[in-house]
Amino acid sequence: MARPPQEIAELAGRFVCARVTDMRAVDLARFRFDFDLTFAALTADADGRVYHRYGSRAARDPQSHLSMASLAAVLRATLAEHGTRANAPPPAGADAAKASTIEELPSFRRRDAEKSIDCVHCHTVNDFEYGEAVASGTWKRERMWVFPDPARLGLEVERDDQQKIARVDAGSPAAKAGLKSGDRLLVAGGQSVVTRADLQWVLHQLPPTATSLAVELARGEAREKATLALETGWKEADALEYAWRPFKWNLSPQPGFGGNLLDDDEKKKLALKPGAFAQRVGYLVTWGDHARFGHNAERAGLRSGDVVLAIAGQSDFKSEEHFQSWFRLTRKVGDEIELQILRDGRRRTLRMKVIE
Amino acid sequence: MVSLLIAASSIVFFQGDALEWRRDLDSARAAARASGRPLLVVFRCER
Numbered sequence: 001m002a003r004p005p006q007e008i009a010e011l012a013g014r015f016v017c018a019r020v021t022d023m024r025a026v027d028l029a030r031f032r033f034d035f036d037l038t039f040a041a042l043t044a045d046a047d048g049r050v051y052h053r054y055g056s057r058a059a060r061d062p063q064s065h066l067s068m069a070s071l072a073a074v075l076r077a078t079l080a081e082h083g084t085r086a087n088a089p090p091p092a093g094a095d096a097a098k099a100s101t102i103e104e105l106p107s108f109r110r111r112d113a114e115k116s117i118d119c120v121h122c123h124t125v126n127d128f129e130y131g132e133a134v135a136s137g138t139w140k141r142e143r144m145w146v147f148p149d150p151a152r153l154g155l156e157v158e159r160d161d162q163q164k165i166a167r168v169d170a171g172s173p174a175a176k177a178g179l180k181s182g183d184r185l186l187v188a189g190g191q192s193v194v195t196r197a198d199l200q201w202v203l204h205q206l207p208p209t210a211t212s213l214a215v216e217l218a219r220g221e222a223r224e225k226a227t228l229a230l231e232t233g234w235k236e237a238d239a240l241e242y243a244w245r246p247f248k249w250n251l252s253p254q255p256g257f258g259g260n261l262l263d264d265d266e267k268k269k270l271a272l273k274p275g276a277f278a279q280r281v282g283y284l285v286t287w288g289d290h291a292r293f294g295h296n297a298e299r300a301g302l303r304s305g306d307v308v309l310a311i312a313g314q315s316d317f318k319s320e321e322h323f324q325s326w327f328r329l330t331r332k333v334g335d336e337i338e339l340q341i342l343r344d345g346r347r348r349t350l351r352m353k354v355i356e
Numbered sequence: 357m358v359s360l361l362i363a364a365s366s367i368v369f370f371q372g373d374a375l376e377w378r379r380d381l382d383s384a385r386a387a388a389r390a391s392g393r394p395l396l397v398v399f400r401c402e403r
Contacts, residue, residue, distance in 0.1 A: 012396055015395060016393050018398070019398045021400065038400065039399070041398045042396075042399075043397075044394065045394055
């Protein structure tokens with residue numbers, strides 16, 4: 001049987017390793033990570049106090065922020081920190097924090113009773129927690145911005161060495177605070193940062209009303225401190241950045257339809273430009289919990305087979321998921337939207353009132 | 357290339373016989389407590 005890379009095997013061999021494939025019994029109070037991911041790792045002590053998080057992704061590539069070098073780095077950092085922490089007594093009550101599992105959510109128990117859930121996927125934690133908050137009237141839109149991308153600060157880190165800043169966007173909070181590419185980000189918000197996911201965890205915990213983020217950097221041999229000023233809305237992702245998240249599917253409002261984008265050959269047959277947005281309506285949502293959203297599309301007169309060319313004047317969508325994300329993040333109940341469509345070779349304008 | 361590496365390696369990482377992977381977090385924490393070692397918890401779907 002194949003073996004893991006030697007360095008990883010040696011490092012991981014100094015841990016107690018656990019592989020979790022079902023979130024049902026996971027203590028969500030201790031083991032929180034970006035649940036939308038398909039790969040995530042946490043390092044922690046026996047009390048469940050997390051040292052570091054690993055696993056993050058870009059909008060277009062689930063693997064682009066992962067590498068064996070960065071995984072090895074977080075294992076090495078954890079071992080070094082654990083050597084220090086393991087010699088210290090655990091804080092009082094460290095293991096007494098109340099556990100919290102998805103099974104405690106009434107909506108999960110109801111669904112499980114109706115239709116036995118044989119495997120609770122990571123991303124469904126977001127779905128059930130969201131549903132619970134909506135049902136209880138405690139949902140706030142700001143909770144949508146889970147594990148914000150470092151792009152919200154105007155920076156990106158390197159893939160293999162995730163403490164090292166690869167890029168600082170001009171005019172961004174990071175740039176205004178004096179951060180430079182090549183700096184090493186060691187601490188953010190008082191927390192040790194070894195990985196991109198660590199930084200995202202810090203941002204995740206910051207409220208949207210936060211106005212600053214203190215960081216500590218290594219610049220060459222020097223250690224520097226800086227404070228990033230956060231502007232109103234700093235936590236909000238744009239639709240493309242959010243498009244990959246499964247979490248988006250349950251958010252509302254929804255267009256109530258979907259379908260594949262036409263390829264260039266199909267567009268040519270319809271006399272459409274190769275780069276133009278053209279989405280064939282493959283389905284109206286008329287089933288399940290989301291059937292109410294299908295009313296938006298049905299009442300607009302949309303039919304399966306129509307080709308949508310623009311919606312609310314927008315046509316710069318890179319994918320079906322980008323469109324779906326855009327609708328949820330930018331539309332609101334009560335909006336009236338124009339859809340430019342192609343049906344039977346003729347262009348038409350439909351009007352959709354977003355009622356759900 | 358790196359994407360392929362991590363994708364392939366993650367499978368190797370999990371399925372290789374060089375490491376013992378526990379499936380239960382409570383027993384993993386108990387083992388960590390008893391051994392003094394830290395925990396590495398990986399979340400990844402198998403489907």
